[in-house]
Amino acid sequence: MRGAEPLVHCLTNSVVRQITADVLLAAGAAPAMVDHPDEAGDFAAVASGVLINVGNPTTEQIEGMHAAIASARDHGTPWVLDPVAVGGLALRTGLATGWLDHGPAAIRANASEIVALAGAGAGGRGVDSTHDVAVALAPALSLAERTGGIVAVTGPQDIVVTNSGGSTIATWVTSGHPLLQKVIGTGCALGAVTAAYLGAARTAGLPDHDAVVAAHAHVGAAGTAAGRVAAGPGLFAVAWLDALYTLTPEEIADTVTLLDASP
């Protein structure tokens, strides 16, 4: 990923733009926020990956999202859906549900968002999950089957699933630190890192599933490393960024536990 330095087009919420750009840079990617409807399609055509995050949408940004998704499909750019707080709010729930038929390469969300997006229950509490990750496994498999893309559910442990073309893969990723929940935008930034890894993997001819696992491992391992040196959210955020930048692939592999739970 660092070698490819993928260009990541982010249409994301107003709360997390700064941390998303910082995280992409630290992880080895190049961020660009391009929301305007008259520009978003052109940019998605040349980007390595696109992030669509519905965390705080404006009317104009939604038009940009439609344009970016259409262009990403036309140009084969992998795009990632982050259905922030879907379930509790009708506008974003309708948007995200409609986009399931537009070929997201990956969906990245917490357990409550996956449950709600799959129509298997209500959402969480605001932007936070109130469901266990394991509860979201069946909804994630159903979303993966419907979209043909990868679905990743985050929490104390993450699960990444593929369920298309007769192939079902489920990978548990154990890493991270509870302080990741005390810094805003860690999940949103992970969605952008997922788009970055997908872009890099497509260039290298590597599987999308492995790209999504690698994104979660990189972000999670950096969280584990930051938790070793930080007592609270402020220093943790800084240490997490530094670890995203400094961790080697070997250190990430040594920090993260992967478990193949494919049926």
Ligand SMILES: Nc1ncnc2c1ncn2[C@@H]1O[C@H](COP(=O)(O)OP(=O)(O)O)[C@@H](O)[C@H]1O
């Ligand atoms: N209790 C926890 N322990 C360790 N890592 C966690 C914990 N909760 C969340 N994470 C990690 O924090 C990151 C953001 O996930 P999450 O908080 O579930 O997303 P969101 O912000 O979208 O709700 C992920 O890398 C996830 O693995």
Ligand SMILES: Cc1ncsc1CCOP(=O)(O)O
């Ligand atoms: C607080 C908040 N409100 C709308 S979007 C957002 C950020 C959510 O960030 P994350 O899902 O990464 O915790």
Ligand SMILES: [Mg+2]
């Ligand atoms: Mg969060």
